[in-house]
Amino acid sequence: MATNFSSIPILDYSLLSDPTTRPQFISQLQNALTNVGFYYLTNHPVPQDDVDAAIAFAPRFFDLPVEEKERIRMIHSPHFFGYSKLGAEMTKGQVDQREQFDFGTSAEVRWKEGDPDFMRLWGPSQWPDEALLPNFKATFKRYVDSLQRLSQELLSLAGEALQLPQGAFSRFVEPGGNQDRVKIVKYPVPTESSSNQGVGPHYDGGFLTLLLQASPHKGLQVQNVSGDWVDAPPIPGTFVVNIGKALETVTQGVAIATSHRVLSPNQGLTPRYSIPFFQMISRGTIIGKEVLEIPQEILAIKEKRGKVGTDSVNYAEYSELLSGQVALIGRVKSHPDVGERHYPELFKKFFPDGLPKHGVAY
Numbered sequence: 001m002a003t004n005f006s007s008i009p010i011l012d013y014s015l016l017s018d019p020t021t022r023p024q025f026i027s028q029l030q031n032a033l034t035n036v037g038f039y040y041l042t043n044h045p046v047p048q049d050d051v052d053a054a055i056a057f058a059p060r061f062f063d064l065p066v067e068e069k070e071r072i073r074m075i076h077s078p079h080f081f082g083y084s085k086l087g088a089e090m091t092k093g094q095v096d097q098r099e100q101f102d103f104g105t106s107a108e109v110r111w112k113e114g115d116p117d118f119m120r121l122w123g124p125s126q127w128p129d130e131a132l133l134p135n136f137k138a139t140f141k142r143y144v145d146s147l148q149r150l151s152q153e154l155l156s157l158a159g160e161a162l163q164l165p166q167g168a169f170s171r172f173v174e175p176g177g178n179q180d181r182v183k184i185v186k187y188p189v190p191t192e193s194s195s196n197q198g199v200g201p202h203y204d205g206g207f208l209t210l211l212l213q214a215s216p217h218k219g220l221q222v223q224n225v226s227g228d229w230v231d232a233p234p235i236p237g238t239f240v241v242n243i244g245k246a247l248e249t250v251t252q253g254v255a256i257a258t259s260h261r262v263l264s265p266n267q268g269l270t271p272r273y274s275i276p277f278f279q280m281i282s283r284g285t286i287i288g289k290e291v292l293e294i295p296q297e298i299l300a301i302k303e304k305r306g307k308v309g310t311d312s313v314n315y316a317e318y319s320e321l322l323s324g325q326v327a328l329i330g331r332v333k334s335h336p337d338v339g340e341r342h343y344p345e346l347f348k349k350f351f352p353d354g355l356p357k358h359g360v361a362y
């Protein structure tokens, strides 16, 4: 089986419903997890009407009046939920050319006096005014409920493909469930003078990411073992699923997190939209010290594989810090202005000279 991919495998979810084809899905999944870190999922169970409704809302959100988007700016949220204008986010110290709206699956603030700061990461989302965007909140609540269910099923299938015992991942779920995160993203056509970094090379931090490409543009690229960037163009009716650093860590590097980036649309095109769903992990574990026991046969796959490209930021902190702290550091580095407002001490540690000139919302 190829260990240096030149395209992203397409897995057909409907193979799972027939016991004679199910093993084929599991074997393809094993290859995708261990050799690519990415796959397309086709014939998935999320109702197409819900997908279409989410896609239709993406441009409408960004067309809201500026004042309404400002009202729900991320800076108001210690949970890093809300609107970020163009140029407000950074990857690897470079400004990303994207505008976005972050929200989460339902969660209460469980932080109490004396708890570590990162316990404040989970909490309620900010939503646009119902009168300005009727049904937006209800549509996305329904959509993320479906995505959360699907992500849990795909995680359990990943466990099966890696020959782990059933429920192997449950120790990374907090009582009452984890809060997963979602973004609606707009990548505008760059001006002549701006860079074409839609989002710079990075790994996702959690378990699985389920990405809905919400317009027909190319732009997403995935880095293979040789360091080449492989296109992952939109395929209608699919999600792009990829592995985050947390899953890589707990599987002892057998499932690989693969670096990826987005290039802005070329001149003359329209903006690109996408809606990634990030499956998160529990906050209170040093996951590098809680890795799963992996069968020898599966570990052997890792030995055969080449070394993975390094053109990316990383999550080495998972081996020494609590998972919630790693997540908080990632958020503060990406959104320094929000970090400065809500987590001033941590902010100072990473930005001793104050807010960077670029990469701040205001």
Ligand SMILES: O=C(O)CCC(=O)C(=O)O
Pocket: 183, 185, 199, 204, 211, 213, 220, 260, 261, 262, 273, 274, 275, 276
């Ligand atoms: O917009 C995309 O296609 C990918 C976005 C992404 O990789 C991310 O937000 O982590």
Ligand SMILES: [Fe+2]
Pocket: 202, 203, 204, 209, 260
């Ligand atoms: Fe990503």
